[in-house]
Amino acid sequence: MTIGSVLIANRGEIAVRINSAAKALGLRTIQVHSTADTDSLAVRLADEAVPIGPPAAKKSYLNIPAIIEAAKTAGADAVHPGYGFLAENADFADAVVAAGMRFVGPSGTAIRLLGDKVAAREAARKAGVPTVPGSDGRISSAADAANIADEIGFPVMIKAAAGGGGRGIRIIKERSEFERQFLQAAAEAEAAFGDGGLYVEKVIERARHVEVQILGDGKNFVHCFERECSLQRRRQKVWEEAPAFRLPPEVRDRLCASAVELARSVGYVGAGTVEYLYDEDAQAFYFIEVNTRIQVEHPVTEMITGIDLVQEMLKIAGGAPLSVRQEDIAISGHAIECRINAEDPFKDFQPWPGKVEGLTVPEAAHVRFDTLLYEGYTVPPFYDSLLGKLIVHGETREQCLSRLGEALGELEIRGIPTTVPLHTALAADPDVASGRIHTRFLEGWLETRFAARDSEKEVA
Ligand code: ADP
Ligand code: ADP
Ligand code: MG
Numbered sequence: 183m184t185i186g187s188v189l190i191a192n193r194g195e196i197a198v199r200i201n202s203a204a205k206a207l208g209l210r211t212i213q214v215h216s217t218a219d220t221d222s223l224a225v226r227l228a229d230e231a232v233p234i235g236p237p238a239a240k241k242s243y244l245n246i247p248a249i250i251e252a253a254k255t256a257g258a259d260a261v262h263p264g265y266g267f268l269a270e271n272a273d274f275a276d277a278v279v280a281a282g283m284r285f286v287g288p289s290g291t292a293i294r295l296l297g298d299k300v301a302a303r304e305a306a307r308k309a310g311v312p313t314v315p316g317s318d319g320r321i322s323s324a325a326d327a328a329n330i331a332d333e334i335g336f337p338v339m340i341k342a343a344a345g346g347g348g349r350g351i352r353i354i355k356e357r358s359e360f361e362r363q364f365l366q367a368a369a370e371a372e373a374a375f376g377d378g379g380l381y382v383e384k385v386i387e388r389a390r391h392v393e394v395q396i397l398g399d400g401k402n403f404v405h406c407f408e409r410e411c412s413l414q415r416r417r418q419k420v421w422e423e424a425p426a427f428r429l430p431p432e433v434r435d436r437l438c439a440s441a442v443e444l445a446r447s448v449g450y451v452g453a454g455t456v457e458y459l460y461d462e463d464a465q466a467f468y469f470i471e472v473n474t475r476i477q478v479e480h481p482v483t484e485m486i487t488g489i490d491l492v493q494e495m496l497k498i499a500g501g502a503p504l505s506v507r508q509e510d511i512a513i514s515g516h517a518i519e520c521r522i523n524a525e526d527p528f529k530d531f532q533p534w535p536g537k538v539e540g541l542t543v544p545e546a547a548h549v550r551f552d553t554l555l556y557e558g559y560t561v562p563p564f565y566d567s568l569l570g571k572l573i574v575h576g577e578t579r580e581q582c583l584s585r586l587g588e589a590l591g592e593l594e595i596r597g598i599p600t601t602v603p604l605h606t607a608l609a610a611d612p613d614v615a616s617g618r619i620h621t622r623f624l625e626g627w628l629e630t631r632f633a634a635r636d637s638e639k640e641v642a
Contacts, residue, residue: 183500185259185284186210190228191249191274192264195554195570196476197224200262203492212256214249216242218562223554230256237564243267246274250281260284260499262492266566269475270297270346286499287452288474295448296472300343300381306469309447311440314459314468316383324364327382328357334384340364342371343379348417350374353385386468388620389459391419392426394441395483397494398450402504405438406487407513409479413608413624415531420601420624421608422479422519424486427579427617430465437467442508444472453480453495459621478521478571481552485517485575516579518586520608522553523567526599527632535563539597544589548575551593561598569600579617583609607631 187210190197197213201224204211213228218237225231232252235242242248244267253261261278263269263286276290287293296302300320303313315334320343321327331338331354340363342350350371352363364380372378391414395406410426411419429437441456455477458467480491489506497505525531537560543551553570555561561569574589576582587609590602608614613623 183207183497183502185496185500187212187256187258188260188262188286188496189214189232189249189253189256189258189283190224190264191243191253191261192267192269193219193222193224193243193554193565194568195552196264196478197222198227198554199552200264200492201227203490204262204496206490207493207496209496212253212258214243214252216564218564221559223556223559232256237562239267239565246271246277249274250277253278253283254281258283260286260496262286262496262499263475265473265475265478266347270473272297284499284501286495288450288454292448292450293474296454296474298343298379299341299345299471300379302472303381303469305448306444309440309444311444311456311469312467314383314386314470317381320379320381321364324360327354327364327380328360330382331357331360334382337385339383339385340367340380341383342367342375342377343381344371344375344377346375348414351417383470386459386461388622389461390426390619391457391621392429392437392460392467393455393457393477394438395477395480395491396441396445396450396454396456397491397498397504397506398445398452398454399498399502399504400449400451403442403445403450404504404506404508404511405442406483406489406491406511408434408437409482411479412619412621413614414621415624415628417621419479420521421605422482423579424482424517425513426460428462429460433465433467440467440469444469452498453491478568479519481550481571481573482517482519485550485573486513486515487511488514515575515577516582517573517575518582519571519573520586520590520605521568521601522570522572522593522595522605523601524561524569524598525567525601527601527604528599531601533563533567534599535561535567536598537561538595540594541596542592542594544572544592546585546589548585549573549589550575555595569595572605580615583615604632 189212234248268274272290272293278285368378390412413421550573
């Protein structure tokens with residue numbers, strides 16, 4: 183490898199994760215941080231820490247000049263952007279390279295192409311990947327959108343070309359709604375993403391979210407099979423699994439091959455995820471987008487394949503060819519990840535930062551807890567509420583679920599409310615156990631289960 187050090191341009195559990203992967207490869211680590219993160223685990227674990235600004239992300243974790251300056255001063259050879267923040271910012275990738283360092287991810291050009299969801303749909307179509315029926319490019323007016331919807335059938339979604347994190351998506355049930363929704367959606371997208379571009383997609387009802395992990399070094403491209411991410415709230419993943427359930431081998435082959443084809447068609451470099459919606463009745467999958475970065479749920483893939491995806495990313499950025507060949511990648515058992523947030527599931531998931539008075543983490547060979555927590559740490563209120571991810575492996579999905587139940591019972595985060603009770607209930611749910619779920623399942627489930635428990639408490 184041609185790199186000896188890496189700057190971590192992120193915070194939280196993913197910064198901790200990148201630090202340990204980098205250390206395992208013998209790299210020196212440099213952790214940038216805002217003034218709110220001086221006491222963070224990531225700062226404590228890194229070889230070097232560099233303050234880059236005040237708590238507001240705009241002035242720290244999104245501050246490109248400050249991060250480039252920190253990297254140059256510290257003599258970093260590479261910059262890992264993690265997920266969120268600048269991870270899919272093409273200008274940042276370009277700035278890192280222009281400053282003479284390696285960006286741990288694809289080129290700015292590739293991020294620009296695949297990060298634009300409309301351009302990515304086009305690239306997918308060209309690579310022979312089935313896409314969700316919808317507009318060919320960006321839509322130019324409410325009338326334009328309405329005509330496309332008439333053609334493909336209602337309901338449809340208006341989606342922001344630059345959207346992410348489940349935001350910038352709205353459902354349109356009938357023609358008359360476009361008049362009001364189109365301009366509003368464009369204005370919102372412009373404000374949130376700096377790009378008001380919109381496109382239309384047919385709503386795939388009762389679909390499952392299935393996605394394929396890919397790795398590329400520009401010449402060789404492999405997939406590390408798929409993940410199931412259908413348990414979502416507000417279009418954000420809450421619980422993820424690998425592999426997806428009840429996927430016929432022939433469908434899995436086509437799905438994974440299509441992701442590799444797309445990677446090959448753009449000469450992909452680094453780790454990435456190709457996301458799809460899966461219609462189980464029709465056994466049909468439809469491309470929705472590419473995430474050109476490490477994903478929150480990458481550990482479930484690591485658990486079933488034994489591949490360290492973050493180490494692979496660093497090795498690729500260091501100029502090494504892929505160290506894994508497709509024929510050597512196999513699925514072993516089943517893995518589930520629960521996202522543990524500092525939110526109160528009984529109070530509409532209100533974020534609840536504060537001091538962690540005590541922490542007990544389950545320990546077993548089949549359990550992994552990726553976290554930013556330590557005892558006595560005060561969770562700051564300025565950022566995403568993710569505290570950690572509990573990941574459990576089993577020989578079968580059944581064993582995995584029962585081990586998950588045990589691990590959730592042993593995990594104790596004292597002092598602040600967390601989403602652990604939500605996961606405990608899900609792990610014991612018969613519909614989750616039978617896999618009768620889809621992307622809207624959790625919303626309905628929460629209304630009947632957690633809303634009911636709320637009112638029970640009020641009565642009591
Ligand atoms: P995925 O969850 O599949 O990786 P998303 O599109 O949901 O993909 O993007 C990740 C989400 O994580 C974003 O919505 C972003 O707001 C959020 N996020 C960004 N930075 C961080 C961080 N440092 N810690 C936790 N979450 C973050
Ligand atoms: P983001 O960039 O915010 O992650 P995605 O396009 O990946 O947006 O979609 C996020 C989620 O929204 C999906 O996992 C799915 O639950 C829902 N969704 C997106 N597009 C569709 C669609 N055409 N039909 C049904 N659900 C959809
Ligand atoms: Mg997505």
